[in-house]
Amino acid sequence: MATVTAPPVSPVAEPRRGVQPLRAGQGNSFLLRKLHSLSGIVPIGAFLVEHIVSNWEATKGPAAYAAQVKFLNGLPFVRVLEWAFIFLPLAYHALYGLYITFRGRQNVNVYPWAGNWMYLSQRVTGLIAFAYIIQHVWRQRFAGVQLPEHPGAAFHKVQIELSNPWMLAIYAIAMIATCWHFSYGIWLFAAKWGITPGDKARKNFGYVCAALGLGLATIGLWSLYAFVGPEYKNAPADLTPAQIEAGPAAADSAGGAASASQ
Numbered sequence: 001m002a003t004v005t006a007p008p009v010s011p012v013a014e015p016r017r018g019v020q021p022l023r024a025g026q027g028n029s030f031l032l033r034k035l036h037s038l039s040g041i042v043p044i045g046a047f048l049v050e051h052i053v054s055n056w057e058a059t060k061g062p063a064a065y066a067a068q069v070k071f072l073n074g075l076p077f078v079r080v081l082e083w084a085f086i087f088l089p090l091a092y093h094a095l096y097g098l099y100i101t102f103r104g105r106q107n108v109n110v111y112p113w114a115g116n117w118m119y120l121s122q123r124v125t126g127l128i129a130f131a132y133i134i135q136h137v138w139r140q141r142f143a144g145v146q147l148p149e150h151p152g153a154a155f156h157k158v159q160i161e162l163s164n165p166w167m168l169a170i171y172a173i174a175m176i177a178t179c180w181h182f183s184y185g186i187w188l189f190a191a192k193w194g195i196t197p198g199d200k201a202r203k204n205f206g207y208v209c210a211a212l213g214l215g216l217a218t219i220g221l222w223s224l225y226a227f228v229g230p231e232y233k234n235a236p237a238d239l240t241p242a243q244i245e246a247g248p249a250a251a252d253s254a255g256g257a258a259s260a261s262q
Contacts, residue, residue: 032096037192039093040185043085048182052216058226061248062155062235070151070244078148087137094130101126118184125181132174145238152239159227159235168228175220183213 057068075081101123139161145153162168187209190196196205226232236243 033100036093036096036100037189039089040182041189043089044093045182045186047086048178049216052179052220052223055223056219058155058158058223061232062152063239063244063246063248065155066151066153066239066244067247069147069154073148073151090133094126094133097126098130122181122184122188125177125184128174128177129181132170132178136174150238152241152244153237155227155232155235156237159232162224162227168224171224172221175224176217179213179217179220182216183209186212 054068054072055065058065072078140147140157145157147154147157162171187196187202187206190205191202196202
């Protein structure tokens with residue numbers, strides 16, 4: 001009598017813990033992924049930190065903010081630096097990030113539940129940051145008053161944009177999303193590049209990244225409040241070079257004169 005032999009049962013793969021490192025020889029995308037990972041830290045991440053710190057000058061008033069804009073636009077070869085270290089790396093990181101986002105999938109059966117949600121959150125915050133940066137660069141850098149030639153108008157230009165409650169909400173959401181994306185990106189960078197081997201090292205470094213992201217978001221949101229809060233609501237539409245050099249006192253008197261003439 002013939003017997004039926006049951007087919008062998010394939011062993012169930014154990015969920016992989018942690019983050020898989022980037023290794024050579026795993027397809028043609030190795031170099032592109034390496035470059036994408038690195039560009040998120042340098043120069044884009046470095047620029048994000050600088051941008052948030054520069055915006056903190058808004059808490060000191062229109063003159064201080066205008067002075068910072070004037071200083072940055074007065075750097076040697078600033079337009080070359082702007083394209084070589086901001087626009088082009090940002091375009092690559094964003095476009096390749098979109099490729100990864102729409103090509104990837106959430107592997108619920110492979111990665112732990114929390115790790116899968118972190119993966120998803122990184123993609124969602126990346127999309128938010130991408131949409132925000134496009135409109136922000138266009139509206140603040142290329143449209144309207146040209147701030148490189150008129151740094152004295154910088155505070156008022158941002159203030160007018162944020163006077164729209166919808167735009168203020170967009171800026172606040174984008175600030176939180178961008179800081180999350182950057183801080184978690186640092187954690188991923190350290191894990192994938194072998195800087196934090198082991199679960200304990202990654203867990204401890206996660207606290208550092210969380211603190212960094214929270215700190216940057218707090219500074220960014222506080223700076224946004226400076227533009228819409230009551231302290232500088234009568235900011236002048238434009239400051240002369242002399243008023244920028246004179247500092248906050250001159251800006252306050254200019255703002256008071258503008259308010260009185262209305």
